Amino acid sequence: MGAGWTDDGRADAVLVLVTAFEPFGGLAANASWEAASRLPDAVPDGSGGQVHVSRARLPVSFARAGTRIVELMDDLRPDAVVCAGVARGRRTVTVERRAVNTMTGRIPDNDGFRPDGEPVLRGEADRLSATLPVDDLVGAVRAVGVSADPSEDAGLFVCNATYYRALAQAGVRAAEGGVRVPGVVFVHVPGEETLPPGRCARALRAVVEETARGLRAGASTGSGGASAVLARGGAAATRLRSLSRAEGRALRLGISGGVGAGKSTVAEVFRRRGAVVADADELSRRVVEPGAPGLAQVVRAFGGRVLRPDGTLDRGALARLVFSDPRARARLEGIVHPLVGRAARAELAGAPAGGMAVYDVPLLAETGMQGVFDAVLMVDAPLEARLDRLRARGVEPGDARRRIAAQAGTDRRRALASIWIDNAGTAEDLAAVTEDVIDRWLT
CATH class of the missing domain: 1.10.720 (Transcription Termination Factor Rho, Rna-binding Domain; Chain A, Domain 1)
Incomplete structure (x- = not known):
């Protein structure tokens, strides 16, 4: 199945797969499935059309849930996958930025299996990032009157393991070439005692509708729907805004990000690709x-x-x-x-006409320079990763935190970015996703 895009940019058979879980530990219901089961068979796509919704209930099993979601992705070939699970300790709906390659069960799953720090997939990246725009999805939930937040912690139970397998399968699809790569995200909902089923369903529907809107917007701008996100291992690039191009001169690009985020690695990829880079x-x-x-x-x-x-x-x-x-x-x-x-x-x-002129500048947001560029690439990374990189450069932890605090925050940077690169993986992941950005969006 999946989407087929017509010559005029209209979509036919666009599909969003929504997964949730069966009841766990003898409970009568699971809030994630109660919400998913209330979704309609189609949702608005933001342009007067509709996107089809397929719902699937997953077992609360480390082994079987991951296998099942991969089977669904292979069989249905969805354009996006919205996974839903329950986090009873949370007070808001949370949209997960990443999953980690670790399984730990404080209590056994429904198969009686209780792993302790085992990898979800051996030999794979430590963590993988969401391939749908988390901040946009959070905003969509808030817009329907339900409290929501982005989250950096998908937990270590079956939810995280399932999310990791889905992201890994999206990476497999990306590597195949010539196929539509599904966007993937995980949404945790609170328990029914915190968020009643009707409001929970409204929140999940908002996520699906925003995903559908993004698919349509991606098609209309030529970015290929879910391919408005590119992922390689633990690094992901999200295309947030359209790019302007002036004929007769080089493409002007600003690369920025907080200290320790990885922008120098990104700039070096551009230099290898023949760009003129000013550091x-x-x-x-x-x-x-x-x-x-x-x-x-x-x-x-x-x-x-x-x-x-x-x-x-x-x-x-x-x-x-x-x-x-x-x-x-x-x-x-x-x-x-x-x-x-x-x-x-x-x-x-x-820089020659038709080439790329790249300015690697840490304080782009602070100095208000964004207007001089055709596009701004902003690089972000988890705080602990940034602190580790600065420590490796000989910067004392106190100094590192002061430097980070002195720079613009995530929200301010994201407001200026044309392309947002989440560097939660290795240097090789970051370089690979930067190559994809150049090949698919900039040349």
Whole structure:
């Protein structure tokens, strides 16, 4: 089944698969299935049409649930998969950003199996990211009057294992080539004592309708419905906005993200692909080298305490000074940013028409530069991963947290992004999904 797109962008037989679970541990019902069973056979697609809904109940079994969801994805070839489960300890509907490759059961599943830290799939990525836009889905649930939040923790019981298998199968479909890759997301609903069945069903329907709207929007912009998300292992890229292209010059791209997120890896992929890349960090070092005008200005502003005995800038001392003092940071930025901007423009002017001119700039959101680019690629990563990367660079944990806190937050960055890259996997995953972004969306 799955979608067939006509020449004028209309969809026929667009399908969203919704899975939920059978009752667990002797209970009479499961809130996730009660909500799924109330869904209609078709939902609006946002353009006056409809998208078909297929519902399937999964066993509460580590072994059988994962096998069953893969069978359903292979048999039905859905355009998107919305998995639903119950998290009784939560007070809101939560949409999961990622699943981990671990099974742990505090109590046995319905087969009597209780794993303790075993992998869902041996030899696969530690975690996989949602391939549907989590923030949009959360917003859709809130819009119908039900409390909802994004979540970084799919738990370690059958829900997480099932979600991981679905994401892994989506990756298999992506690797096959020439097939429509399903978007996948997991939604946890509270127990019936917290969210009555009718409201729970309304929340799940909002998720399905937003998924359908995204499929239609992706088709109308040529991004191929669910392929508005590209996933490789633990990294996923989401196309949030359409991209503008001006003829007769290079495509202008801004790459940004919080410290430790992985933007330098993304920029290096672009460099290997022939893009002209200006690195703001490198340029910021160059404009304060001995003899450069920036160094003299910094010393006048902050004194000789920011110099090493050999007359070079002590960047660590300067960083400790400015990251704990917003006024000092603003003063430094007022010196360095104009110098770096001029140097970057000079470098990027050399990109040929039809090529790519890429500016790797950490403070894009903070400096309001987004308007000069045809597209902004924003790279994000879990906080602990960012702290680990900074620790590996010799940055003390306290300094690392101060640097992260001094930068723009996730919501502000996402509001500016054309493409959002979630870097929750390996450097190889991130490089691979960046290659896909270039091949499918930028060239």
